[in-house]
Every structure is written in C-alpha cells, then in structure tokens.
Amino acid sequence: MIANNDSDTDEKRIKPKNTLTKNPQTQHESISNTLRPNSIESDMTHEEFRRHGKEMIDYIADYLTNIHERRVTPEVEPGYLRPMLPEDAPEKGEPWNDIMKDVDRTIMPGITHWQHPRFHAYFPAGNSYPSILAEMLSSGLGIVGFSWAASPACTELEPIMLDWLGRMMSLPTKFLPFNTNKGCEPETPNCDNDSEAENNSGAVLLGSASECILVAMLAARTKKLESKRLENPSMEDGQILSKLVCYTSKLAHSSVEKASLIAMVQIRHLIVDEHYSLRGQTLDECIQADKEQGLIPFFVCGTLGTTSCCSFDNFEELGQICQREQLWLHVDGAYAGAALICDEYRYLSRGFEYVDSFNTNPNKWLLMNFDCSCFWVQDKFAVINAMSVDPLYLQHKHTEKSTDLRHWGIALSRRFRSLKLWFTIRSYGVEGLRHYIREHCRLAKVFAALINEDDRFEIVGDVVLGLVCFRLKGKNKLTEKLLLS
Numbered sequence: 463m464i465a466n467n468d469s470d471t472d473e474k475r476i477k478p479k480n481t482l483t484k485n486p487q488t489q490h491e492s493i494s495n496t497l498r499p500n501s502i503e504s505d506m507t508h509e510e511f512r513r514h515g516k517e518m519i520d521y522i523a524d525y526l527t528n529i530h531e532r533r534v535t536p537e538v539e540p541g542y543l544r545p546m547l548p549e550d551a552p553e554k555g556e557p558w559n560d561i562m563k564d565v566d567r568t569i570m571p572g573i574t575h576w577q578h579p580r581f582h583a584y585f586p587a588g589n590s591y592p593s594i595l596a597e598m599l600s601s602g603l604g605i606v607g608f609s610w611a612a613s614p615a616c617t618e619l620e621p622i623m624l625d626w627l628g629r630m631m632s633l634p635t636k637f638l639p640f641n642t643n644k645g646c647e648p649e650t651p652n653c654d655n656d657s658e659a660e661n662n663s664g665a666v667l668l669g670s671a672s673e674c675i676l677v678a679m680l681a682a683r684t685k686k687l688e689s690k691r692l693e694n695p696s697m698e699d700g701q702i703l704s705k706l707v708c709y710t711s712k713l714a715h716s717s718v719e720k721a722s723l724i725a726m727v728q729i730r731h732l733i734v735d736e737h738y739s740l741r742g743q744t745l746d747e748c749i750q751a752d753k754e755q756g757l758i759p760f761f762v763c764g765t766l767g768t769t770s771c772c773s774f775d776n777f778e779e780l781g782q783i784c785q786r787e788q789l790w791l792h793v794d795g796a797y798a799g800a801a802l803i804c805d806e807y808r809y810l811s812r813g814f815e816y817v818d819s820f821n822t823n824p825n826k827w828l829l830m831n832f833d834c835s836c837f838w839v840q841d842k843f844a845v846i847n848a849m850s851v852d853p854l855y856l857q858h859k860h861t862e863k864s865t866d867l868r869h870w871g872i873a874l875s876r877r878f879r880s881l882k883l884w885f886t887i888r889s890y891g892v893e894g895l896r897h898y899i900r901e902h903c904r905l906a907k908v909f910a911a912l913i914n915e916d917d918r919f920e921i922v923g924d925v926v927l928g929l930v931c932f933r934l935k936g937k938n939k940l941t942e943k944l945l946l947s
C-alpha cells in the first residue's frame with residue numbers, strides 16, 4: 463500500500479460516498495448485479511441462473527440415477543482432450559447451451575465414474591445429495607472465511623461441527639473444541655472425563671489428510687525446535703533441523719513421506735508385525751539407535767486403517783514410548799476414522815489418550831464429497847505457533863475474542879466446508895451414518911466369505927472394516943495382471 467498525504471484521498475478511502483441514500487435504485491441494481499459484472503448480452507441473468515441451475519440439478523440427478531449404465535473407466539488415451547477444444551479462450555461469451563453440449567461431448571467421455579456402484583478402486587469417494595447441496599450453498603455464498611470477521615458463521619460453524627463429529631466418534635475430551643466432558647461414556651477406551659488438565663484443544667477443517675499430517679508435523683517440529691533451543695542456546699535451528707527424525711510404518715500413506723520432504727526432516731519407515739501393525743518395540747529400538755547417533759526423534763505418525771490393507775497400529779504401545787521420549791504422536795485415520803462413530807469399532811482407538819493429533823476424511827467414508835478433512839489437536843497453540851503470521855491488514859476488532867482459522871493451516875483463504883458436515887449429519891442423523899458404515903462392513907464380510915470359498919484367491923491381513931485386501935495365490939505377477947485388467 464502506498465502512503466498518501468492527500469487528505470482528500472484518505473477521506474474518500476475511509477468514508478466512501480453513500481450513494482445509497484442519494485439513489486437507492488441505482489445502488490440496489492449495482493449490488494444485485496455483482497455476479498453480472500459486465501451488463502453485456504453474454505452475462506447470465508438472475509432468471510437464467512435460476513433456469514440453468516435447475517437444469518444442472520436435473521443433469522446431476524440424471525447422471526447419478528443412471529450412472530450404473532456407464533462404463534466405470536473411460537476409453538480415452540492421454541492427451542485426448544486438447545484436440546477437442548479450441549486453442550484460445552473465446553473472445554466473446556458463448557451461449558450456455560453450447561457449454562453444456564461440450565460437457566457431454568468432451569468432458570463426460572473422460573470421466574472415471576467414482577460414484578459408480580462397480581467402482582472399487584483406491585478408496586471410497588463420499589458423496590450424497592445433502593453434501594452436494596451444501597457445496598452449492600457454499601459456492602453461492604462465495605465467502606472466504608480466513609478470519610472471524612471475514613465470515614463469523616463460517617468460523618463458528620466449523621468447531622461446532624468438529625465437536626459434534628468428535629463426540630460421535632467418542633474422541634477424548636482433550637480434542638473436543640468445546641471441552642464439556644461429554645465426549646464419551648466413562649467406560650469407553652480413551653475416556654478422560656476425569657481429567658482436570660487445562661484444555662487447549664482445537665479442531666479445524668483442512669483440504670486433505672496430507673495437509674493435516676503436514677500441519678501436525680510442522681507443529682511438532684516447531685515445538686521440538688523450541689525445546690532444543692532452550693536446552694542448548696548455542697545450537698542453531700539449522701543444526702537441530704538436520705538431526706530431526708520422524709517415524710512411521712512401511713504401510714503408512716505416502717503423505718507422511720511427503721510431509722517429511724516439505725518439513726526437511728529424516729523419516730524412518732518401520733517394519734510391521736504379522737497383522738501389519740506398527741508395534742512399540744520396533745519404534746523403541748529405532749529411536750534408541752537414532753539417539754545413539756546423536757539424532758533427535760520428534761514425531762511419530764501412526765495409522766488407523768492403512769491404505770493398502772486397512773491395518774491398525776498399536777497406539778497404546780506407541781503412545782507410551784512417545785510420552786516417555788516426548789515425541790508428538792499423530793494418528794492418520796483418513797478412511798477408517800469414520801468407523802469410530804459405531805460403538806463396536808471404538809476399540810480401534812485404544813491408546814488415543816496418548817495421541818497429540820488425529821485426522822479423518824468424512825469425504826472418504828461419511829457421505830460427504832471432497833474436500834472435507836477433519837483435524838483435531840490437543841494443543842492448538844502448538845499449531846498456531848508453527849503456522850501463524852499476523853499482518854495488520856488481517857486484524858480486526860474481535861481478534862482477541864475470536865479464532866481466526868487461517869492460523870491453523872497453510873492457506874489463508876478458506877471455504878465454507880463445515881456446511882457439508884452440517885447438512886449431511888443433520889440429513890442422515892448419526893443413526894443413518896452408522897447404518898451406512900455398518901452396511902459397508904457387512905458387505906466386506908460377504909465378499910471375504912466369497913474369496914475364502916474360492917481356491918484361487920487368498921485374503922491378506924484382517925478384514926475389519928469395509929476393505930478386503932486379496933490376491934491370487936502364487937506369484938505376484940499374477941495379481942499384478944489381475945489388477946491391470
């Protein structure tokens with residue numbers, strides 16, 4: 463911003479002329495037309511928006527109603543799209559119908575139908591009509607909720623939804639944004655209802671599980687850097703950084719490795735036991751070996767539901783070691799975290815009382831569409847310390863009394879994602895969501911039984927939730943061929 467001594471200009475900047483009082487009609491016109499910036503022929507009018515919006519809803523509903531009639535994967539080759547589109551952007555606006563015709567002609571042939579009933583690749587991609595409608599409302603409102611002042615409802619709904627979901631999953635109260643000690647029944651595995659410790663808990667929605675893991679790692683890194691600086695003031699940050707080590711299992715998602723690349727720390731991929739679970743002794747041995755080399759362990763990422771076979775690390779064992787060694791323990795439950803809303807799967811979170819932060823993606827397995835990654839942290843100040851910058855132009859008069867969620871992640875701008883949680887949870891109710899999870903798990907058991915009846919196949923790992931990991935008996939090449947076909 464350029465300093466300007468011209469008092470007239472300052473005056474104009476601070477007190478814009480109130481044209482509303484002079485000419486209410488003109489002002490109203492210009493306000494109501496902010497989505498029609500040009501007032502030229504090609505602008506979509508409000509009436510056209512209503513019409514095309516309804517057509518779009520029909521288009522989506524038809525697509526989802528008849529999706530089973532399509533092939534799951536497209537039959538196009540890489541580079542198929544470029545020759546179908548003009549080289550340059552159109553100089554003049556084009557009719558809406560032409561755009562939609564081109565969706566059918568050029569885009570739909572290149573779509574992999576993730577919502578298809580026969581789509582079984584990767585991981586489930588959550589979706590539901592309430593969630594789609596919430597996305598529409600979020601787009602329509604067009605807000606950017608980086609601070610409380612930038613949109614109070616966006617900032618306030620988010621922790622309320624993460625509190626709801628945290629209670630639904632019986633997360634320890636140390637994670638719940640409103641900390642009213644109603645998080646869990648006293649007999650549940652992680653219940654810390656008696657805890658009188660100060661609660662600095664916080665929760666936020668981020669764009670992906672990868673982002674949650676990175677934020678956790680950066681928070682842990684800053685915390686360790688600070689404590690090491692205090693212990694040894696002559697040591698420079700660069701020296702400490704070069705010695706930091708994080709730990710995860712060989713089966714952890716690649717996003718842990720990516721986070722370590724970005725955070726510029728060393729990573730150890732540890733072996734797992736016969737249930738594909740990372741155990742305390744393996745972690746402990748590696749930590750001790752690293753410490754003997756003068757390295758500084760600082761972060762462990764356990765997984766609740768690994769990507770390849772949905773196995774579960776032993777958080778109780780890992781947690782005790784992390785507590786003793788003062789390491790940050792993060793748990794990545796991107797897919798399987800959703801199962802914690804069912805009583806019978808709560809045992810999977812045994813040991814969560816030791817956990818510093820946890821993430822799960824309702825956009826994988828709770829009927830919400832991408833993106834919607836939930837991140838809970840025991841010590842929100844550790845995150846804020848690592849991520850916070852505070853330029854003057856973003857401060858507001860409620861800064862002291864409110865939370866600005868821009869301090870909780872990498873991006874400044876934030877979408878109104880919590881609407882998806884609100885719409886979806888309210889539409890299905892916790893009961894409906896539990897039924898959805900249970901049905902997936904039931905179907906997985908049916909499928910596992912079919913595999914077990916067939917001599918050609920074998921199951922790898924335990925079938926606990928909705929994922930069945932299986933292979934053809936014999937050489938890996940056979941299974942690779944099956945996968946490709």
Ligand code: PLP
Nearest residue numbers: 585670671672715768769794796
């Ligand atoms: N963690 C686990 C266990 C996953 O299965 C996945 C994706 O499949 C991820 C992390 C990455 O998720 P995202 O795409 O939200 O970064």
